[in-house]
Amino acid sequence: MTSVGALLDRLQALHSRTEETPLFNPVFQLSLDLSRDLESGRLTLGDCAALIGELECAALERRADRLHRLVEPSEPEANLAALAQCTHADEFARFRAAWEVPQLHAVFTAHPTFLLAPEETEAVAARAADGSGNACVTCPERPKITLAYEHAEAMKAIANAQGARDRIVGRLLEIARERWPGEWHELAPLPFRFATWVGYDMDGRTDIKWFHSIGFRLAEKAERLQRYVASLRDIDAAHPLLGELGPAADYAADRAADFAADLTDPAALSVAANRLTANDPRKCLSLAPFIDELEAEAREAEPERAIALKTLAAAMRADGLGMGWIHFRVNAKQLHNAIRRRLDPKGELDLASKGAIVHLRRAIASVKPLRSNFAALAIESSTAIRQFLAMAQILQHIDGDAPIRMLVAECEDPATMLAALYFARLFGIEDKVDISPLFETESALEHGGRFLDELLAETEYQDYAKVRGRVAIQTGFSDAGRFVGQIPASLAIERLQGRLSKAMADNGLSDVAALIFDTHGESMGRGAHPNGMQDRLEWALSPWARRRFARAGIRLEPEVSFQGGDGYLWFATPDLALATLTRIAELHPAETDKDVPADLFYRRTDLSLDFYRAIKDHQRQHLESRTYSRAITAFGLGMLNPTGSRVSRRQSDLSADREMSLRQIRAIPHNAILQQLGYPVNVIAGVGSAAEGNYEELAALLAESPRGRQLMRLVRAADALASVKTVAAFGELFNSAYWASRPYRGTESHLARPCEALAEYLVKDDRNGVFRRLASRLRVDALKLHRLYELIPPEIVREDREDVRRMIGVLQALRLALFQHMFICAVSIPAFSRANDISRDDVLEMVFTLRIEEALEQLRRTFPTEFPRLRDFSVSEPSDYPDSGEEGYGALRSRFIDPIEGAYGLSLRITRAIANLFGAHG
Template structure:
């Protein structure tokens, strides 16, 4: 421990001097602790600082100034790391999209040479950025906004001023974070993301116009999309009313119409599309005026008024993007200039990808909620997850699927429904009917551990008449789900109703929860088991003749290493979530894959916290998704796709080359984590200290 009896040093003149003095103290304490293992360097430094404080060698003003200095330094570094993480260069992303688009067109021209190949490539949505929300809003939104702005500028003075502004604000989370607050922050990120997609789609159209000047308007580029589950995620919470979800979807619809009216050229060619959009926007505003607010328990009279507004304004508000897309396509043909045609075509791409929503919706609940809703009509004892009950549950749900008939859904029935899964299905039915029925909606089921869950969800979807617009998606996150996930899908695929459902939608969706998987089996082991499950899903699809069905892989994770992120760059993070071995397996099987990745809470939203950051993030996503098409060397690209052994492509990685070794290594890591989780002391530690030491950082109930 530093010797407190030594002569007192003079009070440091500046915060910088105090920082240097205390760093010397830390270094000295660490050196002494290395010689004596019983000494605690943290405690030693704490005591030394306290005693200097008592002897008035330092005072409160000195510490306040030091804290401000350290905070400014930390925030400045944070802004720099954010800029580097998304690969935002000194040019603030100018010209990057044009370069990527030009290389894509050149690659197509070099290999196939026709517009149809390019149109097919960029006309399929291959990636979606999903803005999610849990208790992860640990950074005040004002600080997050300042950091995003600081990371986006190359002006040193402006950056310093922004960092200074952030440093002057509280380090604690915003005192009260409501679902409305989370939705607002998600919308800001989504709007930046949508604008970045417009820039990229515009670059694709420019490249197409240069290569195919007479036919470029035939291309409707929508390679990427924006989605969100904020306001639609009812897993583990009962505080989100169906009226809240409807209100959020209406707000998203309003924002989409406002985007069209803001950017649509005011020329004669766009009059029909403009009038249609303006009328629809007015109707949506009237519908929103009657929507109950967050935290209220609406009376029957309030529900009646809201329902009446949705029904009366339904046709004028539009519930499908078809008429608007037709109006925009006609406007492109009638426009006088390429500049106007380009602007309209960009808007058309945004509508084609997102329908009448600013961000595509993801709904989520728990498998147990599905089971409880179906239990009312199924005469079976025991739990579906019980291996001894597996066959009887699968057989019974198949019988129910043979005879299921849709029932009418109205707002009265929705208001009276008490089962959470049934209520969510009815909410989706009303959204598709009265808000936006353009695209199928994602229906995520947490803790899926049996194929019965998927078939039960399909029964509910048919019962409420939404099966043709519902992407039922199992979330594999628990230890059992990671181990048995392939059996879950196999049991479902053996059922003809499930197979027909997939064929009709043309899509099999699965979700991997890196963050919760890390909690159950440890992040190291979870990564291996998730990739192994991905590989086996591809094999299962090939075996079941589903190569014509698109595979959607949604990776949910946090923004830390322990929750499935990556510390160095967004490019490395995307490669971590979608390793080359798994991607090559899909290519070899001829299965098209759509990748989706969550950006979670204030830390995740930072990557879309400004226009330049969002454009850089979209560019990194494009480089990842189109890695093969952007390869200049045809011979190398063909080798990667067709010839190179997986182990060689992975640099001789023993994870691929020695499967038995890999399985045993990661099983041992998993067992250690499971033993820790089962330790009563571990649960007591988290339960005792967690709630007392960690701020509330979200709207979700503890």
């Protein structure tokens, strides 16, 4: 079995045996076949690498083809033509109303989702853009993913998005000129706005210094000014405004270089700060004069030049003096610590109490703004206050026009928002900062309605919202989708959004906009619907929620995230970016028809609410179960590739790893592990059980309701790639009886000793039973789900569904064979005495939990191949000792230690291939 075709055929043949033996596991049997070949020498790690390489190519191509399906047509001409078809306004006023406010805010976020190497990204994007081409590339060296790398990738994606938006704006201006030749100059299109939090998100991070954020913002300013200069030069190489914009770009680049240095030394910071704050004719803080001049010139120019000038003015209006708007983020606890230090140094105030609200209300009303400078920022120890100080310096010395978002994670009390408002007023920036609570924990979603009612009833907050012109909130699918499941999370978030519309209307805020930022991630594992752009947008902000705002007369500003290497793929080339934005523009996500009849899903709440609660309860049972927790953490995070600069887990010692809590793993890697184990539990689990006892009535509801069908499209997409047999197969790795029986009857007598050692060691291990119990629970639920499927015809039938499932099955079997090879090699290494508080059993446990780098480091220290020899010394006295050869441990390394490293490296390539077949990492 040295070809992919042979492996696929073998797996299909093994699957047929489940009819006669239901407990038979074809995935594990194929892994045993491969393991036997590998241990006998009939198959080498090199052969495995070739097989994996072929499957990697196929997975990349399928990922590219999926993206192409989601954005097609991708030809620029077709998309520019499509824009004319989605602008049906018959009056200029309606046309302006549709296109002078953003249809969508797109936020380019990071977190650990940079799975693809740059060469792979380029190949996938090229194939996705034209629907053909070769996506197979070899990437022996993968870049280290630093914060600077993530920021550079975000800027590339935003630059392509800006270029695509310029083309859309130009097309809208052409359409307006053709239809309303006497009025079109009044049009100021702003169809999309872009933002990023890469470099500004401090929640859960200690590696981002305050001067990094200032440096990033200056670098973005320099890059954006250079892009404005390039656009203006294309219009007119001798344009007089180039004399101001060009020097401003150079000045910003110089200041960015100043803040790119290590500024921990006060002297170095003083020099950089004084250069930035000094008066300089090149120091541009507002684009308003440039926008006015470009618009005025356009009125007198020929049509082609006028459109180009107005397009540049529109870009300036949208982005300001940066590549887009920016989002800072802190945690509620950080704000609590900061406000206590300021108003409650004795710690006597309960911030969740009514008394705290009264206290903060008075503090906000009486606070007097304070001046601040970079020295104050440098000496500040509080993370939250430091963020407000950084925002004040950015607004004062970098960009005075573009507002800044302050996202507050784990925000569950109105007092937290009032604390943020206090600091915004204290530093004189409340008119330029949008403070936004994040709702994503189960508690935040459950109590979010009460939170919004209380917050929006506060007079100080109402006044603030009217000054800003919007109420901003953030809803996230990361922790929500992990702890309550993706479907309950979507429904809970939807209800919270509906409560926001009511709270705004009840408190006299219908005349300000509702900005709702949905950080829904990029895969079925994190909350983004995989079926298409319409489902993707509606999953985060449903038509029902949109109608609630429309009926209350509240303007909606929808905002979504495009996250990391996967999210940036949508904007990886100019053509892909244009196709992506055109698909969004066609859907008009900021608008809705308020008179559409209510979806049956919301009318039959007796069914839909029970459905929601039953799935949520089922998901909670998994999360509270030691079985689920132990299975998900059985391999730690060793099954995943490093995919971001933010750490994926909190630190723990070796013994803690054996009982790792799910809360030690962040949301993205948690969901990625589910994909790698073969079953997206947080998407699928509970749907079948929720239907039990009421299949026909619930099936009728889900089939008739557009929202219900959307829910089922997500479940089917995840289920099409899922395999309970694969989950069970991972448990067999820890089955003592399997290892004891493997060399039975002398079939593999050369493995008798390592198999016996593994069998003896694993007698006390619980992971085999854990995986079996989890697989049994998933199977029972899946049986009920498929009973529901029988009553709801599928809307989408993928012809290649079984091909993809078999490909994943082969990849899983290969990985299981590699893991068995690693186990056998590890247990074959001679015993050694405890060194550095690490024993041989500790090393074995490191291998079993895939802490391979640590295990190899310890083994190489224990069995060195570089050591002093007699010939290295110039001593005169002879010696007969040592009387053995000087080979050292070279043979041991080549037979056991190096193969562990090679097999693990191949297993991580399999991880990437499986993630590509799922469509994303995380």
